[in-house]
Amino acid sequence: MSSAHHDEALPTRLARNADAIEALLDRLLSFEDGPGEIARPERLLAAMRHGALGGGKRLRPFLVVETARLFGASEAQALRAGAAVELLHCYSLVHDDLPSMDDDDTRRGRPTVHKAFDEATAILAGDALLTLAFEVMADPETHRSGEVRAALALCLARASGLAGMVGGQMLDLAAEGxxxxxxxxxxxxxxxxxxxxxxGALLRASVEIGGLIGGADAAALDALRRYGRAVGAAFQVADDILDVEATPEELGKATAKDADKGKGTLVSALGLEAAKRERDRLRDEAITALAGFGEEAGMLRAAARFAAARRS
Structure with missing residues (x-):
């Protein structure tokens, strides 16, 4: 299948994966108590569901599932690992939207969790989504090997914590003054x-987690990390460009907030046209990293093109 055919097939594959992730998240966030649980507070669970269900491209779990597919891994296991990554991503959005952070009123065209509920409930909903992410990753249903599950949890923790996503948010707040x-x-x-x-760290981890689920060897994991690193960077530059060029209706959230807060972006550092060239260079770098995987990696190459060209 040519690159053009993969690009044409990508929206269908993305939508199918998003539906599967949505259904799995719906089950994981069921109002019925799970094994060994005492109770699931209804308001907390409703806030978690508001933050996690009903929107988004689910790009991170898509990267998990498509990478795992390269190595013939079980799709059910890959979906569970992808759902764990998405739960963690959703927690980060709930907390990023808080008044003390980015102070956003809308997300995916809907009120943010602290607006739909209240600030304390939003904090707890984020905490619970984060914890559930690791519960899902550590569950034997995700992978029969305890060693693999430990590697999955370690990868996710490193990408999302002190030297990853949370650390990046701290640097962002500091840069705002x-x-x-x-x-x-x-x-x-x-x-x-x-x-x-x-x-970038969580997008790169999504690819690495797919490789770990599939039993990729060290050389393959190294190539996947290079791909994931470039895709993550291209995705963020594209986001910076959209903050300048897109309308709030296209994004489902406020735009021009980066400039309003004085945030450093590659658009502000390089200029708009140079930022677009850098976005395209990173896209090409990601595609090149997959050279050793042949035609089977066509959908991941299409995902790199999608991340760079997205309009929402």
Whole structure:
């Protein structure tokens, strides 16, 4: 199948995967108590469901599932691992939207969790989504091997914590001037590091987790990490460009917030046209990293093109 055919097939594959993830998340966030549980507080669960269900491209679980597919892994296991990544991603969105963070009122065209419920409930909903992510990843149903499950949890923790997504959010807040002393202007290397942590790390981990589920060897994992790193960077540059060019209706959230808050982006550092060239360079770097996987990686190559060209 040619690259054009993979690009044409991508929306259908993305939608099918999103439906499967949505159904799995719906089951994981059921109002019925699970094995060994005492009770699921109704308001907390409703807030979790608001934050996790009913929207989004589910790109991260798509990367998990499509990477695992390269190695003939069980789709059911890959979907569970992908759902764990998505639960963690959704927790980060719930917390990022809080008044003390990015202070957003809408997400995916709907009120954010703290607006639909209240701030305390949103904090707890994020905490619970984060914890559930690791519960799902550590469950034997996700993989029969305890060693593999430990590797999956370690990968997810490293990508999402101190030196990953949470650390990146801290750097972002500091760059806004939240803390003393006053920050210096971010240079291009600072911006790349911040974005690699805040956004890129979890996208890269999604690809690595798919490889781990599939039993990829060290050389394959290294190539997948290079692909994931480039896709994550391209995705973020595309996001910076959309913040300048897209309408709030297209994105389902406010735009121009980066500039309003004085946030450093590659658009501000390089200029719009140079940022677009860098986005395309990163897309090509991601595609090149998959050279050793042949035609079977066609959908991952299409995903790289999609991440760079997205309009929402």
């Amino acid at each position: 939240r803390f003393e002393p006053a920050p210096r202007a971010l240079g291009e290397p600072d911006i790349r590091r911040l974005q690699a942590m805040k956004t």
